[in-house]
Amino acid sequence: MLTMAQGARRAAGEGPRMQRVPKAGSTLRGLAASLAALVCVCAGTARGAEAVLDIWAAASLREPIGQLGRRFEAQSKDRKVNLVFGASSALAQQIESGAPADVFLSADDVSMDRLQANGFVKPQTRRVFASNQLVVIAARELTVPFSGPNDLLRPEVKRIALAAPEVPVGRYARQWLASRGLSEAVKARSVLLGDARAVLVSVDSGNADAGIVYATDARSAKTARIAFPVPDAEQPYIVYVGAVTVGGDQPELADEFLRLLVSPEGLAALRAAGFRPPPAASPPADAP
The missing domain is CATH 3.40.190.10 (Periplasmic binding protein-like II)
Structure with missing residues (x-):
């Protein structure tokens, strides 16, 4: 997280011998100049800042998501991708506890269903993108x-x-x-x-x-x-599903990454890593 630089230093006093009361006009002009300097500092900081996209993904996705994360980051010098891998159930629990994730990629629909039911992901962004064996x-x-x-x-x-x-x-x-x-x-x-x-x-x-x-x-x-x-x-009904979290810092970048994930380029990266195409929208009645 970037911190903002201090805009001005306090002028040194001359001691108690003599205190000058500034005129109202000069005070207002000095205040305006200070505010202008502070705005310039803030604007410069914002222009130099990187947008950090936090992607939390199932441990089994390390290879393809690492690859796609690097591609996504390379598309703009003003963006950075931070990847966190782990068990989907543990990641979902941390998101419920307030962890700063922008995208959640789960190795099952159970973890995603729980987050959606409790209002932690945006249902309209939910995407099924792969299966496994x-x-x-x-x-x-x-x-x-x-x-x-x-x-x-x-x-x-x-x-x-x-x-x-x-x-x-x-x-x-x-x-x-x-x-x-x-x-x-x-x-x-x-x-x-x-x-x-x-x-x-x-x-x-x-x-x-x-x-x-x-x-x-x-x-x-x-x-x-x-x-x-x-x-x-x-084979059990194995499904990988992703969604944008609620309250993340980068909702637009998160949605853009999900679009990359389900694009021909993203699906090719998953296929190259050994993943199967997405299964049917719901498990068959006799699924284990």
Whole structure:
């Protein structure tokens, strides 16, 4: 935040020997000159200021939103993009607590629905822009055959990394496990983590034997491998949705960025990062 420079210094007095009372006219002229100088200082500060756009996005969007944020910033020397990534549920909670976000990009519609219901986002700006896919990953050290959901129950698979249930990818993973009748068995072996990236790091480092993450996150694995993708017919309804927040400092820039996100250029960046096209407007009746 820019601070305004002090416009004038106080003149030094001559001591108590003699005090001169200024004429009214000279006082008014001096006041007008001081005000004019202050206006010039303010105008110069405003002209030199950058408009900072705060974009808060799901952790899984780090690659494409980082890329689009840099493109958006480069379009004008008078704008700057500040990116904050994290679990959608945690970001939404912070926005409800007054965090200074201009754009919210969520990995689910649940977090966005809550913000909209409580008046924290502008409904008319809401955009569905992508989908994703769940995959099961395995640690390099896990050498037993591992190609289907029942392999999660092998005795060699002692620790299964999952994002917390309030986190979108954690909720999606549990929906799939429930549809396969594996919830309780996997729960006994589960290690709870903050988001999909944390799950990936846990399996990469060998602290967990397996985990369930987005396909886009698995692309950046260092040592972990994709054991198998969740079949399309079993995929939960995964949706990414964005909106302009209420009370943000840059509503016009926020709306402009959302337009970039859903433009051919934005969708191409998402596709290049492994995201799927936006799903239908609402989940099918038999969605898990």
